[in-house]
Amino acid sequence: MKKILMLGGSHFQVPAIIYAKKAGYHVITADYLPDNPGHKYADEYHNVSTIDEKKVLQLAEKLRIDGIVSYASDPGAPSAAYVAEKLSLPGNPYESVRILQRKDLFRGFLKSNDFMVPETASFRDLNEAKEFAASRLEQKAIVVKPADSSGSKGVTKLLTIDDFDHSFQNALNYSIAKIVVVEDFIEKAIYEMDGDGFVWNGKLVFRCFGNQHNDLECNPYVPMGISFPYIQEKAIQQKAHEIIDSILTKLNMKVGGLNIEYLTDKDGNIYILEIGPRSGGNLIPEVIKLSTGVDLIAYSIEGAMGKDCTDLRMTETNGFYSSYILHAKRDGKVKSINIDAEIKHKIVQQNIFTKAGDAVKKFDGSNNTLGTFILKFENQDEMIYYLDKMTDYISVELF
Structure with a gap:
């Protein structure tokens, strides 16, 4: 049985761990948090920090793994690339992943290669x-x-x-x-784009762009939900696709999921903010699967295990779907989780990680996620309306 080492075990990584198990792989998880929920689904767990590249390599060598992935986790991405490069496993160039994972290096790369950069x-x-x-x-x-x-x-x-x-x-x-x-600071013309893609042999073979929604009372930079499809006109999206494709080619990226963020200013300039060398959190791959039928979790795992991904193609969205991240607007203790009757029938999936009496933190980072939802809407206008006001319909009441 082939072995896959998966770096991390958070709530957002559970679907990938479950997929790898069902696909017939021996799944090994590793991080420094033994209570992370993903570890119970793995065949074995090792308490090794995902950012300690040398220790992750030692573990990989000891276990004789066949593939490694840092699904939906930025900090572990360089370690995954480091191990893949050292052990000649499927993956991306270590230096390229470092550039994508570090904002200072990525901005420098963009500037030196004449891409738009603030x-x-x-x-x-x-x-x-x-x-x-x-x-x-x-x-x-x-x-x-x-x-x-x-x-x-x-x-x-x-x-x-x-x-x-x-x-x-x-x-x-x-x-x-x-x-x-x-x-x-760049003044954006419309919603910041937040979505996922997949690179295969240096080309962006698939991407699905979405609208990033934020709770301005908590942190205007932390997504509270992503809705699909993106409302931007298709020609501008295609231009962004071509820019991202060029970046991936210059970095000699080979295989894997990508979390992409860009914004367009009032003059039509496209700024690529991030190309995370891993799939996105916030249920982005799960929502994309509902929207397009494309299973990015499967491609991320199978690509890391050396499977051929040449069949992956651009696929248009069909329907209007979003994720939503349950969160608290301040520190406190949970009194109740309130879901308005008006929104209940639009919920496709929900997973709540907290309960009455729990101490919770203000949503100033994704680490303070209290639950996740996937919703389906009748049309774009309805989707945008509810996502922008979702805290009125799904909320955490505190003591």
Whole structure:
């Protein structure tokens, strides 16, 4: 029986672990959180940090694995690429994955290859960062973010220099590399695009773009839901596809799921914000499967195990689907989970991770997810209406 090492075991990784088991693989999970829900579905679990590349390699060598994947997890992606490269397993070039996973390296790559990129710089030192920030704030708002955090943690938009010290330290706390990126804020024309794709032999062979919805009261950069299809006109989406394809080709990417984010400004310029070298969280692959019939979880696992993925093709969406992330607007204790009767019949799937009496944190990062929903709507207008107001229909009441 072939062995697959899966880095992580969070709620968002459970579907991939279950798929690998059903596909007949011996599934090994690894991370530093033994209570993560995914581990109980695996054949074996090892307490090894997914960001410790050398220890993950030692584990992979000891277990004689046939494939490795960091599904829906940014921090583990470089380790997966490192192991795949060292053991000649299916995967992507380690340096290319590092570039995609690190915002500072990715911005540098985009700039040096003449792609659109906001004015940006990366720092370890507060004073140097503050000087740059002050110069940019004379012209426009800025965004301060960790170079390599996951789940949109540690990101702040600033209009003045007043709160810069706190924002810098907050970003630094979430950065594994202890690097903070400071860049111009881009005023988007429509919803930020958030979706998934799949790379095969250097080409973006499939992608499904969606609308990112945010709870502005919690954190305007943490998705509370993604709805499909994307409302942007098809010609602009195709242009974005071609830009992403060019980036993947230049980086010599080979195989695997991708989580992609881009935005378009009021002048029509397309800024590729992220191409995460792994499938997306927030149930994006699951919603895409309902929307298109394409099973990105299957392709991610089978691609990592060396299967041929040449049959994967672009497929248009059919219907109107979304994910929704249950969350709290502040710290507190759960009194109840409220689901309005008006929305109940639109729920296709739900999974609630919390109960009355539990202490919960404000939704300032995906790590504070309290549950997940998939919903189906009659049309685009209805979908957009409900997603933008979903906290009125599905909410957490606190003591």
